[in-house]
Amino acid sequence: MSGGIGELVYPGNILKNIRSNKFVCIIGPGLKRNDNLPNTLIVTRVGTLRFESPNTYWVDSLQKRYIPKRGELVVGIVAKKAGATKKQKVNINVGDAVYAKLLNTYKEMEPELVCVDSYFKAGSLGVLSSEGFVFSVSLNMAHRLLSIENPLLRTLGKKYKYEIAIGMNGKVWLNCAKTVDVLKIKEAIEIAEKKSDASILNTCKKVR
Amino acid sequence: MIESSITTNRMDTSNIFEKELDLRCQFNILTRPNGSVIYCEGETTVIAGIYGPVNCKMSKMLSDKAYIEMNYRPKAGVPSVQDRFYEDIIKNTCETALAGALYPRASVIITVQEMHDDGQLISCAINAACLACLDSGIDMRFIFASISCFLTKDGNLHLETPNSKNDIQAVFVFVFDSVKGDVIVSHTEGVYSIDNYKQGLKISREGSKQVFKFMEQEMARRMKQENTS
Known part of the structure; x- marks a missing residue:
């Protein structure tokens, strides 16, 4: 069983003949490495198989629940406040809407959000006006x-x-x-x- | 006597495949869950809904995989011992099929509500749970399909509930995976011989192909609907 690019794939389908670039293949949502057979992928979601040259594969699927991914930008409302130090005063209150970036989302840990970029500048991130x-x-x-x-x-x-x-x-x-x-x-x-x-x-x- | 019954069985097996199973489903019927489906197998109907992966209670949390919470609700009243047993079968099936290792420390909540039981309740509930999982887009290792096989007193096997329920001698429920076609679950009720069981397994395996086909067709239709709407 192996679906082509742009075709519907179902959980359990096995993809063979994976194209890689310098032995590297990037797999996105809906795909997993197949441990039983080397150099193949196993589909984990129903959806359309997509491929981006030279070596990126993913499955476009319908999803209603958000699963955090590193580096994505999210909007949310602050639910709990903790851990402000003297050096870093946090001027965020419970109930504020914030626009933040996911710093890390290891599945074993709670996801972490930041409102600054790598230069410690807020940029477009941060607290969103309460008028919105x-x-x-x-x-x-x-x-x-x-x-x-x-x-x-x-x-x-x-x-x-x-x-x-x-x-x-x-x-x-x-x-x-x-x-x-x-x-x-x-x-x-x-x-x-x-x-x-x-x-x-x-x-x-x-x-x- | 035995020989004649075997020959009649063989004749029946060929007839069974010509008959299409009566399967129907509708996705997205509930607004709150992340995936939901109403599913009918003949007259038997259940609704299934799935939430997740969501945050998990500390006491239930598993550090290496998702905790699967299964709620099976009977048509009326509170769940009885029998219902808890069904719940366990569905839960075990889902635990093998869902890629729980991708969501450690989270929980997945699956609720199955019986609407009407015409004999195929377990297989119907398992299939509904599978369709709800597919609808929600949660990661799965494979699709699973369940099928009920009825042994009537005259020695024949049926994949649909016989008209007269008094004739039922035994019921086999099998669950198959979509990749290798292996048996994941085998549940039996009643009195039967090993031959009956083997033959039941054989025709159930054939019948499960129809269920897989149905599931894939319905999902394809759902994806198409979503993309054009």
Whole structure:
């Protein structure tokens, strides 16, 4: 059993003839190394098999629960406060929305978030204004919104002035000058969730 | 006497495969769980939902793999001893199939609600649990499919509940994996001979191919729906 690129694969399918670059093959979500047979991969999720030249494989699957991955950007609400030292005062309160990066996500440990980059600068990360509005979209939609090709946010930008932070975990923080605009943009995103990429593109083209 | 019964059995096996199993399912019927399905096998119906991987209670936490919490709910009332037994069968099946090692210190909660029992309850519940897992996109080592095989008093084997339940002499429930087609679970009730069992296993294995095909078709349809909607 071995599915081709772009085909549906099911858990237990075995992929042979893996292309590697200098004996290295990068495997993404939905794939696992097959311990029983060297140089093969075993599929662990239902989805479409994808390949990116020269050596990256992954499975595009539907998922509703977010599983943290190192380096991803997430939006969240602070639930518990602990460990502020004199040197590093943390100016974050319980209930604040934050935009943070996952520093490490070893599966044996709790994931760790940071709001600074490697130069200890906040950049775009940090506490999000309490005037904003946090809502959830599906994981799939979050990925689509973050994709460069998706014209939705740019098109909305022509009509409304807004600030947005989209987390890979499906949480979105949105802020506008007017509350009405927040609701309108939220609605637009919710409608777009049920539309295909092509129809979003078509609708966006009509907006001038 | 024995010879004649064997010949009738053989004739029956060929008939069984011509018959399609009556399987139906609908995904995503509950909003709260990460994966859910309503699944029918003939008249038998169950709903299954799965949450996870989620944070685990300290007391239940396993340091090397995910803890699987299985809740089996009967049609009415609180779970009885029999229900706890079913729960254990489904739990063991899921534990072998899910790639629990990828989520240590987490728990996966699977709830199965019986809607109607027409004799194939265990296999229906196991298949529903599998479909719910597939729906949620949790990592699995393989797909599993379960099948009930009924031995009637006239010595025939059926993969569907016989019309008259008084004729049932024994029930075999098997679970197969999708990779090697190995038996994961074997559960039997009633009186039968070794020959009956072997033949039951053989036709169940054939029948399980139909279940696998059904699961793959339904998942393909679900993926397609999601991508075009």
